[in-house]
Amino acid sequence: MATPTTTPALKQTALNATHRKLKAKMVDFGGWDMPVEYSGLIAEHMAVRTGVGLFDVSHMGEIQFRGPNSLAAVQRITMNDASRLKNGQAQYSALLTPEGTFVDDILVHKLGDNDYLLVVNAGTTDKDFAWIRKQVGAMQGAHVSNYSTYYSQLAIQGPRAPETLQKLTKVDLAGIKNYWFTWGQVAGIHNTMIARTGYSGEDGFEIYVPSDVATSEKAWDAIMEAGAEFGIIPCGLGARNTLRLEAGMPLYEHEITEQTNAFEAGLDRWLKLEKDSDFLGREALQAVKDSGGPIRKLVGLEMVERGIARDGYPVFNAAGEEIGSITSGSPAPFLKTNIAYAYVPAAVAESKEDVFVQVRTNKVRAKQVPTPFYKRPKK
Structure with a gap:
């Protein structure tokens, strides 16, 4: 039984x-x-x-790093350069695998010298904490605590x-x-x-x-x-x-996953390959850059014809060949249109050509548009 x-x-x-x-x-x-x-x-x-x-x-989730080697530990596991932070400053960053793909995207806050707070995604907090402990738990002078509760x-x-x-x-x-x-x-x-x-x-x-x-x-x-x-x-x-x-902000397990990297996701402005610290994924990402860039890219789509591109829907080119899939899609209430993100071959992204999204039984035309879709007005 x-x-x-x-x-x-x-x-x-x-x-x-x-x-x-x-x-x-x-x-x-x-x-x-x-x-x-x-x-x-x-x-x-x-x-x-x-x-x-x-x-x-x-x-x-909130994970805190304390101790004389806390900066070195943060630098080891994140793609941005935390050494640039001043006390009371935060930065967007990400935890990376050795392959240069995403464990999670995060915010790093510098609370003070030798004191950093990482805010991580809710569904990945336990995974992130275990992964961080595995990577830097043995470093002398770096105490890592999960203070999420x-x-x-x-x-x-x-x-x-x-x-x-x-x-x-x-x-x-x-x-x-x-x-x-x-x-x-x-x-x-x-x-x-x-x-x-x-x-x-x-x-x-x-x-x-x-x-x-x-x-x-x-x-x-x-x-x-x-x-x-x-x-x-x-x-x-x-x-x-x-x-x-x-606003063009990525979501874990949609635009960023353990199968995607910063170049593909268009997040490379937060990737500091030149920072004075070896970090997980650096070698793999340098190889992507040296090879001329990623073979696929994340693009913004606006639906030209009637239909909503939902997460996971396949994307086709004009010849009817399947070339990618939607990572996130929905109506945009403020913009009053239907928008989506999709991964497509780099050549398609660079061509700016229209693509077609399979919505139920129909292939619905979508045009590539710059992202973010929305930018708040400057004061």
Whole structure:
């Protein structure tokens, strides 16, 4: 008789009861019970583009490096150059395999000399931590800790985000540049990390508060109250996905995987082959560069004919040959068109020629367009 298997219980953020009270539609996201939408994906997307929205992103992982060799450890496993960071600065980067492909994309924050915080994707936190320990766990003077359960992370995103958050803190938010952070009191919560970062393509902040329920709910409620005059609404993972897609931001297991590299994904501006540190994947990526570049490239598509290019749909050339597949695709609520990302042969990407996406039984024409699809207006 077979032993019955039990499905592990979904992890919950400290705000789970709040989401349920708001009647959010909840889904299993990488093993977490998370809100995918509240009032509706389009309304939430548009609130962030035109006003302000609030996201619970406490499922994200936080891994801290401390000690005299912490920088060397971070440099060993990441593709960007963390030695360029000043205290209070963050950078986009990635953990790489020896083959130069993606373990995960991350943000690296320099908390201080010999002190770095890596924010990693939720569904890969345990995998990332195990992989990091395997790569640098034996390095003397580099202590690596997984502090993911210590933090609740809230994202206040949109053009009215600074005005919303400023009501709750004496920290001069205008003085925090993009991809910089500081510490201060927010809504009476001491030692809150306030970062001018986000995953929406808009201005905004991500704040890190202690992950107990009372503190997390206090921060959430205060932000909702402060943003009421600007029409703030809670936003779920559905809008987070369409916002990041419009803004040309990659998603792990879609645009970036353990089978793709930075040149293919168009992320090579964050790849520092010249940094004064040997790092995992450097040799493989140098070989790609020396060979003239990748044999395939990620391209942005806008549907010319009626149809939505969904993740995984095959892509064809004009001759009817299958040449690639969609990595992410959906309607773009703010742009009012249907957009997608796809990997195609480098020659096709360089030709800028139209391609065709198999949508059910039809091959639907799509044109290649520059990315990001959306850029927020300059102030």
